[in-house]
Amino acid sequence: FGFELEIIDKLPKDPTKPYQFNNTPELMLIGPEQIDRYLEIARQVLASAIVDPQEPVVHKTRREWLRHGLDRGLALDEIGVYGNRRHSVSQGFSLKSFPKTGDFRIRVRASAILPPGHQMVPLRLIMGNDIQINSSTRETREVGVVQLANTPDSPRTIEFTGRIENFPPLPGKMVNEKQQPDRMTITPQNIFDDGSLNDRYSYGNLRNIDLPRIVIEWMEFESPITDKWPPDHHTSILFESPLQSDDLNAYVNQVIERFMTRAYRRPVDPEEVEIFFQIYEQVKSEFSTLEGAMRETLAMVLISPQFLYHTETERAPDDHYAIASRLSYFLWASMPDEELLDLAEKQQLNDPAVIEKQVLRLLGDERAESFIRNFTMKWLNLEKMKTVPINRDRFPRFLYYVSAGERAGTEMPYLPTVRDYLLEETVAFVGELIRRNASVLNIVDSDFAMLNQRLASHYGTKKIQGTHFRAVPLSPEDNLGGLLTHGSVLIGNGTGTAAHPIYRAVWLREAILGDEVPEPPAEVPALSDSAGESADRAFTIAELLAQHRNVESCNDCHFRLDPWGIPFEQYNAIGQFRPMVPSEGIRVSVFDKSKHQDMAGYQNYLDSINLNSLSSEATLPNQATVSGVHGLKTHLLSNYSDSIVRNITRRLLSYGMGEPLDHHDWVTLESIMEQTEAGGHRLRDIIIAICKSDSFTANSN
Numbered sequence: 001f002g003f004e005l006e007i008i009d010k011l012p013k014d015p016t017k018p019y020q021f022n023n024t025p026e027l028m029l030i031g032p033e034q035i036d037r038y039l040e041i042a043r044q045v046l047a048s049a050i051v052d053p054q055e056p057v058v059h060k061t062r063r064e065w066l067r068h069g070l071d072r073g074l075a076l077d078e079i080g081v082y083g084n085r086r087h088s089v090s091q092g093f094s095l096k097s098f099p100k101t102g103d104f105r106i107r108v109r110a111s112a113i114l115p116p117g118h119q120m121v122p123l124r125l126i127m128g129n130d131i132q133i134n135s136s137t138r139e140t141r142e143v144g145v146v147q148l149a150n151t152p153d154s155p156r157t158i159e160f161t162g163r164i165e166n167f168p169p170l171p172g173k174m175v176n177e178k179q180q181p182d183r184m185t186i187t188p189q190n191i192f193d194d195g196s197l198n199d200r201y202s203y204g205n206l207r208n209i210d211l212p213r214i215v216i217e218w219m220e221f222e223s224p225i226t227d228k229w230p231p232d233h234h235t236s237i238l239f240e241s242p243l244q245s246d247d248l249n250a251y252v253n254q255v256i257e258r259f260m261t262r263a264y265r266r267p268v269d270p271e272e273v274e275i276f277f278q279i280y281e282q283v284k285s286e287f288s289t290l291e292g293a294m295r296e297t298l299a300m301v302l303i304s305p306q307f308l309y310h311t312e313t314e315r316a317p318d319d320h321y322a323i324a325s326r327l328s329y330f331l332w333a334s335m336p337d338e339e340l341l342d343l344a345e346k347q348q349l350n351d352p353a354v355i356e357k358q359v360l361r362l363l364g365d366e367r368a369e370s371f372i373r374n375f376t377m378k379w380l381n382l383e384k385m386k387t388v389p390i391n392r393d394r395f396p397r398f399l400y401y402v403s404a405g406e407r408a409g410t411e412m413p414y415l416p417t418v419r420d421y422l423l424e425e426t427v428a429f430v431g432e433l434i435r436r437n438a439s440v441l442n443i444v445d446s447d448f449a450m451l452n453q454r455l456a457s458h459y460g461t462k463k464i465q466g467t468h469f470r471a472v473p474l475s476p477e478d479n480l481g482g483l484l485t486h487g488s489v490l491i492g493n494g495t496g497t498a499a500h501p502i503y504r505a506v507w508l509r510e511a512i513l514g515d516e517v518p519e520p521p522a523e524v525p526a527l528s529d530s531a532g533e534s535a536d537r538a539f540t541i542a543e544l545l546a547q548h549r550n551v552e553s554c555n556d557c558h559f560r561l562d563p564w565g566i567p568f569e570q571y572n573a574i575g576q577f578r579p580m581v582p583s584e585g586i587r588v589s590v591f592d593k594s595k596h597q598d599m600a601g602y603q604n605y606l607d608s609i610n611l612n613s614l615s616s617e618a619t620l621p622n623q624a625t626v627s628g629v630h631g632l633k634t635h636l637l638s639n640y641s642d643s644i645v646r647n648i649t650r651r652l653l654s655y656g657m658g659e660p661l662d663h664h665d666w667v668t669l670e671s672i673m674e675q676t677e678a679g680g681h682r683l684r685d686i687i688i689a690i691c692k693s694d695s696f697t698a699n700s701n
Contacts, residue, residue: 001049002233003103006141006166007041018381019510021651023374023658028309035303042302046295048101048165051234053291055226056099062220063093073208077215078113079123079190080208081197089216091132092187102224103231104164106186109217111155112148120149121212122191122467125160126414129170130185134405136413139168145191147466152215164223186221190214191416191467195457197400199599238294252280252294259298263307265335266321266344276301310335310658320344323697327355330656330691331362333370352692359688363434372431375655380483380511382423385492390574393590394497397599398458398574416467421454422487422575428469429483437684440648441641443512445482445633448473458487459576479577484508484568484629487575494573501565508564513640514647517561566618567632580610642673645681649673653690661695668695 012034014022022028030038065077065088074080076088084090098104112121128140144160172180192212199207225231230238237259243251256276260268279300284293301307310329324344328336336344340358348354362368377383390398392409399419400412411417428450433442448471449461456464461478464470474481483489493503509515572578582588586609589595596602617627626635636644649672654661661669672689679685690696 001045002231002236003048003163004166005045005048005163007045010037010041012037016378016383019379021375021378021655023655025659030308038303038308039299042299043295044165045302046299048163049233050237050291050295050298051101051230053230053289055229056102056224058222058224058226059095059097059099060220060222061093061096062218064218065089065216074213075215077217079188079214079216081190081192081211081213082208083190084208089188089219090190092130092185093219094130095184095186095221097181098164098169098184098221099224101165102163104162104221104223105225106143106160106222107220108158108160108188109155109219110148110158110188111150111152111215113152113213113215114149115210115212118212119465120147121214122146123148123158123214124189124191124416125186126189127184127186128168130183131187131414134407136407136410138170138414140187140414141167143167143186145467147468148214155215155217161225186219187414188214188216188219189415193400193416193418193454193467195397195418195454196599197412198397198403237298238291248290249277252290252297253277255294256280256297256301260301262335263301263304265310265325265341266318318344319697320347320349323349323355326656326696327358327362327691329658330696331359331371331687332365332367333374334367350697355692355697356688359691360684363684363687368434369427369431372434373427375652376427376430377423378655379651380426380489381507382426382488382492385423385488386419388491388494389496390491391497391590394588395572395574396591396602418454418458418487419491421452421467422458422491424469425450425455426483426486426488429486432471434683434687437682439680439682440645440686441637441681443483443648444636444644445484446474447481449478449480455487458574479570479629482633483512484633485571485575485577490568490571490575491573496573498573499569499571501562501568503565504568505561505563505565509561512636512647513643514650560621563618563620563626564632567616567626567629569614569616570628578610579614581612581614582609583612645673648683649676649681649686649690652686653693653695656687656690656696665695668693 015027016022017027067075067077069076069085069088072085074084074088076084078084078088079090106125106127108123108125110123114121122145124145125143126140127143129138131138131140143162146158148156150156167184169182169184172182174180190213238255239258241251241254243254253273257268257273260273260276264272276297280293280297283296287293287296310325321341321344324336324340327349328334328340339361340349343349343354343358349358392399392401399417400415402408402410402412429446430443432438432448432450433440433446438446449459450469451459451461451464451472452467452469453463453465454467456462456472459478459480461474461480462472464472479485489507490499490504493507494500506517509517570577570579588609589605591599591602596605616629617625617631619625620635622639624635624639626632646669650661650669653665653669653672657665672686672693673681675689676682676685
């Protein structure tokens with residue numbers, strides 16, 4: 001339609017399995033409740049896409065802030081890292097009115113105050129509920145983020161755009177038995193984060209002055225945008241034609257045919273069009289306008305199996321259109337665009353050279369980010385990282401906490417968190433490997449990491465600035481590189497208090513080596529139960545495992561599993577390298593303000609007790625000895641490179657086909673590995689080979 005609606009949260013949740021993709025037939029079943037939900041959403045989508053004929057009322061709001069209040073620290077037009085006081089720009093501004101549907105435009109006049117050593121500050125806009133209350137349950141969405149490096153003597157005018165339907169209004173209250181209108185608030189935020197935000201001296205601390213600030217002179221909102229009316233997304237459906245007045249039924253037939261061709265991703269037969277023309281005939285009397293009748297008719301197209309399913313349940317009318325769909329759903333997670341459909345119409349998608357050119361084009365488009373994100377999250381089983389409860393006392397600087405009031409000690413709401421950045425790091429890393437056409441083996445070790453300022457601080461690497469991710473060259477002392485040291489992986493496979501070698505070993509074998517690790521038998525005792533009293537004295541889980549293996553029923557599985565996880569002991573529960581640990585029997589004190597004063601004092605305390613080198617040496621089932629993650633990486637690259645390449649190629653092939661591999665596909669897999677071997681199994685080459693393969697292009701029943 002030419003615009004994006006955020007409807008994913010309104011759809012039923014897809015089932016998931018660890019380390020498996022959920023675009024396979026067994027996980028794509030649709031029942032009556034889902035169809036009802038899809039129809040409701042389809043009607044909402046068509047209400048946005050097809051507008052009413054009369055030009056709408058345009059809603060506008062503007063607010064200005066003056067540089068008053070400097071005697072109190074920050075002026076009213078400034079946003080500090082810790083916000084600002086009431087009536088300042090940091091409180092945002094409420095819209096006087098807004099439409100239910102349509103494009104919006106927000107313009108902001110902004111600049112930055114940058115203390116020495118700071119080069120930029122990120123401005124983020126969110127819109128939705130008012131968040132200036134003592135609650136963490138208000139709904140908002142991000143409008144956009146921009147990095148400000150210009151000073152107040154050269155302010156910039158920045159424009160943000162979007163769809164108003166994607167932002168949640170605060171429902172109006174009942175006052176004197178009268179329903180008040182819904183409310184919407186735009187809130188600008190300073191999201192500078194160098195990892196030290198918890199190091200504040202008091203609730204009204206002076207760090208707001210010491211850190212970068214944002215200056216906003218004015219903000220204005222306008223919606224809907226009527227630069228062209230009706231908008232393109234309307235006229236692409238209800239196009240101009242003499243038939244509108246000469247032969248309305250013929251016009252409706254043409255509208256339905258064009259819409260169905262786009263929705264079905266192929267030409268449609270007259271008999272298929274007739275089904276939906278009959279629906280139009282039945283519903284038109286219920287609506288006073290053509291627009292209303294067409295919204296309802298076309299909503300029915302959007303719940304048809306030919307639209308909802310993008311795998312063929314019967315032989316497709318034309319292989320070229322089927323290939324166009326497979327390519328776009330593989331690499332964009334969306335329907336084919338006009339260029340792919342044109343190639344299908346010209347019968348050119350059986351040409352390997354054309355396929356290669358299209359794969360490179362699709363991967364170079366920003367829409368490929370959906371494929372990279374979906375594939376990476378499922379392949380590496382990253383979702384669970386969001387749910388691991390981090391021990392705040394053990395890691396007081398990891399998350400950003402509310403410092404005062406009845407919610408003190410809870411995570412600061414409405415801001416991007418280090419968890420978000422850690423997930424983004426992993427997705428960005430895989431995307432960068434594809435962009436560079438780098439070898440698959442970079443997932444084990446690489447000479448760069450994708451970082452922003454917050455993560456550089458978290459890992460203790462080179463100092464960089466800004467929230468945006470970029471490739472940062474690594475040196476050996478960074479103790480990073482590849483996926484094995486990503487915080488998203490290490491946190492998701494830990495307890496939030498301690499590293500967990502078993503969880504990390506399972507992840508390595510499943511996600512990287514491609515093994516299937518069976519679930520532990522139900523009767524097997526927990527680590528602490530089998531280790532008995534020694535659990536009270538053990539500092540690392542590796543020590544507990546040694547006790548656990550003394551239990552006969554546990555020893556066999558753990559003999560094959562534990563050694564893969566022991567090297568990860570070098571990285572703590574929040575994914576930081578920790579080569580030193582306390583002596584045996586010393587228990588680590590949690591952060592105590594009365595003892596440690598501040599975060600720097602707590603770090604000094606940790607340094608004073610972490611005096612012993614941590615043992616991360618393990619003997620693998622093949623009797624090879626590795627020491628630490630560096631040794632593990634070297635061993636994997638020397639002895640398991642074929643397994644790693646086969647695993648990733650298999651997963652890409654399965655994801656691209658939307659189904660598990662059968663015996664014919666395993667032949668294709670070996671062929672792809674042979675084709676890409678000379679080039680070092682580069683990721684983009686593998687994806688191209690998959691899209692050219694018979695398994696991918698052959699039309700299946």
